[in-house]
Amino acid sequence: MSSGEQTQSNEPISLSAAKVLVVDPQASGRSQLGDTLRLIGFRDIEACASFDLFTEKVGSAKPDLVFLDIDAERELACTMIRKIRNSELGEIPFVVVVALTAKPELEAVQGALEAGSDDMVVKPVTVEALRQRVTNQIENRKEFIATDDYVGPDRRREQRELTEEDLASIEVPNTLRHTATGDESAALTEERVQETLRSLSTQKFYHLSKKVSRIAEHQKKNLKGNAESVDCAKAIEEISKALTEIDEIIGEQNFRGVEQVVASTRRALNDIKASKGEVTKRHFELLQAHGGSVTVVLQESEETAGALVTQLEKAVSVVRGGSEDKNQREEAEKPKEPKGNGVSPQEQAPKAPPKQPAKKPAAKGKHSLSTRLKAWWEGEDPQQFASKGRK
Secondary structure (H helix, E strand, O other): OOOOEEEOOOEEOOOOEEEEEOOOOHHHHHHHHHHHHHHHHOOEEEEEEHHHHHHHHHHHHHHOEEEEEOOOOHHHHHHHHHHHHOOOOOOOOOEEEEEEOOOHHHHHHHHHHOOOEEEEOOOOHHHHHHHHHHHHHOOOOOOEEEOOOOOOEEOOOHHOOOOOOOOOOOOOOHHHHHHOOHHHHHOOOOOHHHHHHHHHHHHHOOOOOOHHHHHHHHHHHHHHHHHHHOHHHHHHHHHHHHHHHHHHHHHHHHHHHHHHHHHHHHHHHHHHOOOOOOOHHHHHHHHHHHHHHHHHHHOOOHHHHHHOOOHHHHHHHHHHHHHHHHHHHHHHHOOOOOOOOOOOOOHHHHOOOOOOOOOOOOOOOOOHHHOOOOOOOOOOHHHHHHOOOOO
């Protein structure tokens, strides 16, 4: 693919200005790929013999295309790809990444793709095959999607048909396309980067909040049976980890509404930790509601968060109050030493009427926050309410 050659969409292509970074511990592999890259038009090619060197150079080089060998250290190679996609390594999380392998085993291919690489190339690669792969990343690169544990090209259609509940994929900046064709819509501008990162973070929030709700719902069902035999430690740890991941994203971008809900969720989680084993399904019902509330804030507006947190905090008080009432009742029921005439204080004093349980906030409208909260406590999907329209 020489300078001036055109793609199928009739856009002139020039690869001479595109920056390529090759990572391969084998000198013969670096040499062979470098020669092939030059034959199809690349001129700015830099090679690394180790991942340590790659880590040093990927930030300063700001490549448009990365070729990364996964054979020598597969796990480390996949970790590097994930770090790139999660903005933990290099300057461009959207850089085109192609994995290299001389052993195209299913496990190796799946590992590289699940880490977030754009493509997989089998070594030694021919000129024609490399030209085709590069052209595909310029013309038909897949849009991205983010989940709780993945950021990278959207391959869902290869695995199953999408449903209405699936989140839309996101078109990301493609500096390889911009450099090769001059297409400004693919350029890496500061505004575009921030917009794309926020969209991906929103998707990640959605999946993390669903994860919190899913774990809480599962634990709630376990506690409906013999609560004394249920160990809640693992569920608490997993929810705490999901909240930490959300906090890390909030620390990088401005998500004030989500921040309020997460703070309320942590308070509810701390109540469970402080309950000293007296955990009930109501505690996890509340965490399930908190997880769903993140979704509503993301789909509606940050202004929603204030009113929503107010409702959630009322629910926290209900659960906390219920736990305190239980402790008080147990304390009162304990036998005590008789004093004086042998009659216990409980027998001497008239018994106070039992305290009535606090009521849930009454619904104020068809799709009010109170109505949503009531639905969460009853196990309905909060997204169904969000999709039906605002109050």
